[in-house]
Amino acid sequence: MIRFGHIIIATAVVVNLCAVVSGRHGLPARENTAKIAAPQRFPPPEFESGYDLPPSPAAPHPRQSIYEYIDVAVLLAALILASYLVLKMRSRRAIFVLMVFSLVYFGFWRKGCVCPIGAIQNIVLSIFDRDYAVPITVSAFFLLPLIFTLFFGRVFCSAVCPLGAIQDLVLLRPVSVPDWLASGLRVFAYLYLGLAVLFAATGSAFLICRYDPFVSFFRLSGNLNILIIGACFLVVGLFIGRPYCRFFCPYGVILRQLSRLSRWRVTITPDECIGCRLCEDACPFGAIRKPADEWSATEYVRGKKTLALLILLLPVLILFCGWAGARFKNVTSRMHSTVRLAERIYLEEAGEVEGTTDASLAFRATGREVKDLYEEASGVRGQFAIGGWLLGGFMGLVIGVKLTAVSVWRQRTDYEADRAGCLACGRCFKHCPRERLRLSKKDKAIS
Amino acid sequence: MVRNEIDLWHGHPGRVFPNHRQDADATKAVPPGATTENVLVGLLVGVAIIICVVAVWRLDVTGESGSGLGKQFTYDIKDMAKIDPNLILYEESGRPISTGFAGSSAIVVGPEGSLYVAGDKAVHMFGETGNLVGKVQLTDKPRSLAVSQAGEIYIGMRNHVEVYERQGNQLATWDSLGEKAVLTSIAVSKNDVFVADAGNRIVLHYDTAGKLINRIGARDEDRNIPGFVIRSPYFDLAVARDGLLRVVNPGRHRIEAYTFDGDLEFYWGQFSRSVEGFCGCCNPVNFAILEDESFVTCEKGLIRVKIYDVEGVFAGVVAGPEQLIEGGAAAVCEFPAQGQAVGFDIAVDAKGRVFVLDTVKNLVRVYSRKKAG
Numbered sequence: 001m002i003r004f005g006h007i008i009i010a011t012a013v014v015v016n017l018c019a020v021v022s023g024r025h026g027l028p029a030r031e032n033t034a035k036i037a038a039p040q041r042f043p044p045p046e047f048e049s050g051y052d053l054p055p056s057p058a059a060p061h062p063r064q065s066i067y068e069y070i071d072v073a074v075l076l077a078a079l080i081l082a083s084y085l086v087l088k089m090r091s092r093r094a095i096f097v098l099m100v101f102s103l104v105y106f107g108f109w110r111k112g113c114v115c116p117i118g119a120i121q122n123i124v125l126s127i128f129d130r131d132y133a134v135p136i137t138v139s140a141f142f143l144l145p146l147i148f149t150l151f152f153g154r155v156f157c158s159a160v161c162p163l164g165a166i167q168d169l170v171l172l173r174p175v176s177v178p179d180w181l182a183s184g185l186r187v188f189a190y191l192y193l194g195l196a197v198l199f200a201a202t203g204s205a206f207l208i209c210r211y212d213p214f215v216s217f218f219r220l221s222g223n224l225n226i227l228i229i230g231a232c233f234l235v236v237g238l239f240i241g242r243p244y245c246r247f248f249c250p251y252g253v254i255l256r257q258l259s260r261l262s263r264w265r266v267t268i269t270p271d272e273c274i275g276c277r278l279c280e281d282a283c284p285f286g287a288i289r290k291p292a293d294e295w296s297a298t299e300y301v302r303g304k305k306t307l308a309l310l311i312l313l314l315p316v317l318i319l320f321c322g323w324a325g326a327r328f329k330n331v332t333s334r335m336h337s338t339v340r341l342a343e344r345i346y347l348e349e350a351g352e353v354e355g356t357t358d359a360s361l362a363f364r365a366t367g368r369e370v371k372d373l374y375e376e377a378s379g380v381r382g383q384f385a386i387g388g389w390l391l392g393g394f395m396g397l398v399i400g401v402k403l404t405a406v407s408v409w410r411q412r413t414d415y416e417a418d419r420a421g422c423l424a425c426g427r428c429f430k431h432c433p434r435e436r437l438r439l440s441k442k443d444k445a446i447s
Numbered sequence: 448m449v450r451n452e453i454d455l456w457h458g459h460p461g462r463v464f465p466n467h468r469q470d471a472d473a474t475k476a477v478p479p480g481a482t483t484e485n486v487l488v489g490l491l492v493g494v495a496i497i498i499c500v501v502a503v504w505r506l507d508v509t510g511e512s513g514s515g516l517g518k519q520f521t522y523d524i525k526d527m528a529k530i531d532p533n534l535i536l537y538e539e540s541g542r543p544i545s546t547g548f549a550g551s552s553a554i555v556v557g558p559e560g561s562l563y564v565a566g567d568k569a570v571h572m573f574g575e576t577g578n579l580v581g582k583v584q585l586t587d588k589p590r591s592l593a594v595s596q597a598g599e600i601y602i603g604m605r606n607h608v609e610v611y612e613r614q615g616n617q618l619a620t621w622d623s624l625g626e627k628a629v630l631t632s633i634a635v636s637k638n639d640v641f642v643a644d645a646g647n648r649i650v651l652h653y654d655t656a657g658k659l660i661n662r663i664g665a666r667d668e669d670r671n672i673p674g675f676v677i678r679s680p681y682f683d684l685a686v687a688r689d690g691l692l693r694v695v696n697p698g699r700h701r702i703e704a705y706t707f708d709g710d711l712e713f714y715w716g717q718f719s720r721s722v723e724g725f726c727g728c729c730n731p732v733n734f735a736i737l738e739d740e741s742f743v744t745c746e747k748g749l750i751r752v753k754i755y756d757v758e759g760v761f762a763g764v765v766a767g768p769e770q771l772i773e774g775g776a777a778a779v780c781e782f783p784a785q786g787q788a789v790g791f792d793i794a795v796d797a798k799g800r801v802f803v804l805d806t807v808k809n810l811v812r813v814y815s816r817k818k819a820g
Contacts, residue, residue, distance in 0.1 A: 173488065175485070175488060210508075211503075211506075223506070225502040225503070225505050225506045226502075226506070228498060228499070228502040229499050229502045229503060232495040232496065232498050232499035232502065233499070235491065235492070235495040236492050236495045236496065236499075238491075239488050239491070239492055240492065334509070335508070335509070337509075340509055340511070357511065
């Protein structure tokens with residue numbers, strides 16, 4: 001029998017393969033890319049006069065391809081191990097150790113790159129730009145956590161993601177965030193994902209990498225403002241569990257949806273819930289759902305009416321947000337270098353600014369017509385107008401679905417981990433007396 | 448210690464694991480001072496969020512705020528461009544000659560004293576007064592040029608040599624040297640033709656019929672030949688009166704002397720930011736040999752035309768940036784691509800005049816030695 005999850009896996013694999021194939025076999029379509037692909041006009045420079053080449057400013061440094069495959073192998077092994085530790089062994093201690101390993105390996109040693117979160121952009125760009133080739137290892141980094149999430153829940157978040165690990169380690173005095181606030185804050189993650197896709201699709205910027213709050217820690221260098229942002233996340237993370245993962249992570253948005261469909265997932269109790277309420281406050285991420293009483297007839301009728309109204313309003317909300325998103329095209333398109341350059345050249349031509357920038361100087365040196373630049377920038381803005389419609393519509397859909405969810409009653413008789421929100425950290429295991437019983441039986445059996 | 452471990456793993460300081468529901472409720476009782484603690488936590492989180500928002504706001508998303516580095520890191524060559532007037536031995540004589548090209552590439556003085564300039568898809572010949580006396584039409588853009596004593600014009604195209612007579616009739620087309628070849632200079636002696644191939648970093652020795660005799664300058668440690676270091680498409684050569692071939696090794700900032708058999712005899716030149724040496728990545732870009740066997744060199748980037756004696760000792764300056772570039776030093780090489788592109792060519796005649804081909808304005812400036820006193 002074909003499950004919905006299987007369809008999702010197949011779709012993800014097909015999208016990924018399309019990205020790889022379109023990137024690898026695309027023909028040069030754009031002028032700038034064609035220039036890059038063109039043969040060198042002249043042999044590359046030689047430095048043989050005692051000149052020491054400075055170390056590459058690129059971080060992390062390019063690695064031998066064999067190490068990239070090793071990274072994929074380590075990721076795969078870590079995901080398998082995390083799945084085992086979360087679902088079978090049910091050991092928070094072991095998850096913690098794996099988390100520290102992942103932080104050291106993927107974070108401090110691999111400098112936080114490649115990571116599945118940023119890989120979203122590579123995949124998107126390779127779909128929209130057929131000249132962009134996405135490496136197979138990046139595809140693997142993107143795809144593996146998705147597949148594991150479909151089968152085992154968010155095991156990637158639990159112990160493999162270095163961004164999650166660094167936040168998990170600093171969580172010392174958790175305070176709970178009200179559900180309504182947490183749900184509202186999660187909208188940022190959807191917006192972040194939408195913007196990241198928009199900017200990647202238009203070839204403007206890799207937003208997720210640019211604003212990665214922890215990569216500066218992993219590389220022990222970086223922009224001061226990014227370091228401050230990372231430090232602020234960690235300070236907030238002392239009290240609010242994994243704030244980046246829960247409220248900003250764009251990859252988490254995808255994992256949340258896939259985790260809803262997962263074949264196996266974390267359970268608080270190893271066998272049955274006895275309703276003891278001991279796990280009620282065990283989760284610092286607010287991912288334990290309490291048993292829900294059946295609605296009264298009045299509540300049910302009211303909820304039904306609200307739901308009907310919201311469903312009717314949903315298209316209006318989507319259209320309105322889409323329209324609003326398109327209005328921002330002039331702002332969002334400034335992330336694209338062509339639009340920025342065109343605006344700068346326009347200001348220089350109009351005499352509204354003095355002097356030149358490196359970019360405007362370089363443009364003038366090319367001898368290109370200003371009119372051509374304006375036309376190109378106009379085309380980019382057109383892309384952002386379409387992207388703005390789609391992004392706005394997506395946000396309208398997200399908000400609409402969140403509102404409708406309030407009007408839907410879900411029967412729940414046991415305490416259980418939220419399918420979407422559970423990060424599979426394993427903190428709740430030992431709060432369950434059934435788990436303690438299981439462990440004591442196990443200990444006795446061993447002794 | 449055990450308790451600390453539990454705290455770290457479970458994130459609940461001091462939490463015990465109650466065994467029944469009543470105990471669970473008991474743990475939820477608000478302890479004294481918890482409100483103050485919560486307020487402090489709230490304040491801390493609030494301050495962190497405000498700082499975070501300010502940091503996001505201050506981020507230079509597009510990089511247009513620049514590097515933030517001080518003036519000491521600015522690339523400024525104004526001072527280097529200033530040349531002591533006492534060192535300038537030449538002065539511009541007459542009006543510059545317009546080449547008539549949109550893109551000039553090479554200049555040479557013929558045996559009869561005419562000036563040959565290559566550019567676009569032609570070679571133009573000018574008389575003593577700068578009047579156009581002849582033209583040779585080509586099928587492609589020429590890059591280098593030489594004229595034999597017999598008056599045959601050797602033209603280096605991108606990857607092959609073409610030979611013409613003065614009247615414009617084509618005498619020969621030599622075999623292509625392949626896609627990688629970039630021919631930048633030709634020198635002709637009585638029976639030999641030398642072609643500088645910047646693309647392959649080699650000098651090719653031909654006879655006048657186009658038969659390849661030898662390859663000169665390839666790296667060979669046994670023969671103590673270090674090889675040519677060429678970082679931009681400028682690679683000049685000439686045959687001196689002492690019978691040795693002179694080849695610029697621009698990456699090493701020197702001019703090397705080779706026998707026709709390819710033995711490296713000696714070299715001169717050194718890297719220096721002062722006027723006595725050659726600066727930049729790769730200079731000089733072109734040179735010519737005067738009747739008294741002294742050298743006239745031309746540098747790109749910081750465009751300078753200078754004189755060195757036969758031993759390679761700095762003798763003086765023909766013209767500096769202020770004489771060669773409108774606006775002087777400030778206009779020189781504003782960004783790397785410009786520096787790579789602008790290499791002036793030079794030629795000398797029997798009267799000791801120096802002809803500088805301005806490849807930007809497509810003019811030939813004529814410089815004569817200042818009269819003593």
